[in-house]
Amino acid sequence: MSQNATENLLQVKDLTKIFNIRQGLSTKHFTAVDRANFSIHADRPEILTIAGESGSGKTTIARMILGLEDPSAGAIYYKGRDVTKINKKERRSWFMREVQPIFQDPFATFSPLKRVDSYLYETARNYRMVKRDRVDAYIDEALHSVGLSLQEVKGRYPNELSGGQVQRISIARALLTKPSLLVADEPVSMLDASLRMSIVNLFMRLKEERGVSVIYITHDLATAYYAADRIAVMLRGWIVEAGPVEDVLARPLHPYTKILKESVPQADPDRKWEETATLATLETEEYLRAGCKFASRCPATMDVCKTTVPDNYAVAGRTVKCFLYDEKTVGAESVARHVQGEIPLMPAMT
Numbered sequence: 001m002s003q004n005a006t007e008n009l010l011q012v013k014d015l016t017k018i019f020n021i022r023q024g025l026s027t028k029h030f031t032a033v034d035r036a037n038f039s040i041h042a043d044r045p046e047i048l049t050i051a052g053e054s055g056s057g058k059t060t061i062a063r064m065i066l067g068l069e070d071p072s073a074g075a076i077y078y079k080g081r082d083v084t085k086i087n088k089k090e091r092r093s094w095f096m097r098e099v100q101p102i103f104q105d106p107f108a109t110f111s112p113l114k115r116v117d118s119y120l121y122e123t124a125r126n127y128r129m130v131k132r133d134r135v136d137a138y139i140d141e142a143l144h145s146v147g148l149s150l151q152e153v154k155g156r157y158p159n160e161l162s163g164g165q166v167q168r169i170s171i172a173r174a175l176l177t178k179p180s181l182l183v184a185d186e187p188v189s190m191l192d193a194s195l196r197m198s199i200v201n202l203f204m205r206l207k208e209e210r211g212v213s214v215i216y217i218t219h220d221l222a223t224a225y226y227a228a229d230r231i232a233v234m235l236r237g238w239i240v241e242a243g244p245v246e247d248v249l250a251r252p253l254h255p256y257t258k259i260l261k262e263s264v265p266q267a268d269p270d271r272k273w274e275e276t277a278t279l280a281t282l283e284t285e286e287y288l289r290a291g292c293k294f295a296s297r298c299p300a301t302m303d304v305c306k307t308t309v310p311d312n313y314a315v316a317g318r319t320v321k322c323f324l325y326d327e328k329t330v331g332a333e334s335v336a337r338h339v340q341g342e343i344p345l346m347p348a349m350t
């Protein structure tokens, strides 16, 4: 999923986060994100989904991109510059304009005691986006692009608006700085199913009409399939499968992606993966496991998986971190048959 740094809007290179967790007198090192690699091309705005069950490292990646968490290793290039190394002033005056966050809980973004429009005026003023006499029109334009208007919003407090409206206002506020990238961490998970599509449709429109790329972190595979161009599936800090969303979700190759897909009933997009019996709750144990982190849950485990970490193998237009796609381990014929789906990984599911 990576290209040359100068061609990229964003390139995440071997990005790693190790948390040190004190336990009594000793300290455990816990790798929440392990050498993540992906990029977004500068000339092709896109929606890139990062998916995976709870605790797989999605939020930690988002926080590192936004500068809210320092990486332990690796680099984040934005427009060719490693933004893990820029100073605070540049971060505020340049990077924070260009890359805007959208958070999960729209009501946590705004104080219940402040009128929501005051946030919009504050952002427009702080970033000096337009002259004073143009501010109202500028804010109104941003609100129009999310299906609202200043007239509807002015003077209102968050509790006078619906969750969907408040999330739209937080997106309008992000648009005020004219960003090229939105990092949206579970932006629809607190909204009613009926409102989710309106937010993902909005992301698609922003991509088409304004050329804004979106990193869309979600549990909701249905909206990811509908809206995203590419997907990176995470498991315990690893990206285990990454590629075009219609390839990866229509015909997943990694056993973990298969289980994720099968565990979300099509008719009920509200149901989350972690509610299914097939997914482990032994989060920390899996993080610290030698070999493949999915080995204990995988229906296709081989001996090598228990001792050795698989590489990322390029097959069928994507990368898959699984020995089933390593010719040296299983042979070229077996790889080809797995890619073709001739060898069912999980007979009951295929």
Ligand SMILES: Nc1ncnc2c1ncn2[C@@H]1O[C@H](COP(=O)(O)OP(=O)(O)OP(=O)(O)O)[C@@H](O)[C@H]1O
Binding pocket: 019, 020, 021, 032, 052, 053, 054, 055, 056, 057, 058, 059, 060, 061, 283
């Ligand atoms: N500050 C921290 N200190 C220690 N461990 C942390 C810290 N932040 C996150 N973690 C751990 O890192 C792992 C990845 O967490 P993260 O929030 O990135 O996952 P996630 O995929 O976003 O999960 P969710 O979907 O539930 O938000 C988890 O095991 C979490 O407990």
